[in-house]
Amino acid sequence: MNVPQKKGTISKCLFSADRLRQNELPYCVSACPNGVYWFGDVNEDAVTNGTTKETTAFSALIRENAGYTVMEELGTKPSVYYLPPKNRTTPFQYEGKTTLDNENHG
Numbered sequence: 001m002n003v004p005q006k007k008g009t010i011s012k013c014l015f016s017a018d019r020l021r022q023n024e025l026p027y028c029v030s031a032c033p034n035g036v037y038w039f040g041d042v043n044e045d046a047v048t049n050g051t052t053k054e055t056t057a058f059s060a061l062i063r064e065n066a067g068y069t070v071m072e073e074l075g076t077k078p079s080v081y082y083l084p085p086k087n088r089t090t091p092f093q094y095e096g097k098t099t100l101d102n103e104n105h106g
Contacts (some may be wrong), residue, residue: 015039025050041077 016026024030029037029050040047040058048055061067062081069078 011071016024016028019026025039029048030049035049035051038047038061040055042058045058046055047058048063061083065083065086067081067083068104069081072078072105
């Protein structure tokens, strides 16, 4: 069971551990109406979308959508990956790379 932290403290996300033990997706994944969250296991190479319930290969999702992690240089071994925004009307910039509608600029 997730235990609430003391007010004023910072805690790491446990991805709704109580739901995972029941083979359910974390709350943030299952509740997102826009389908922007994917959850899965890099070792099993599978992720599921909470809105569409679509399951796909993690490696393909990251490779085909230019997925990235942040602050790897701190040695924290991040396990959360981010996908750049798609179909934007304004450019998205990350680490000096700018994207607009899946085109690389800059």
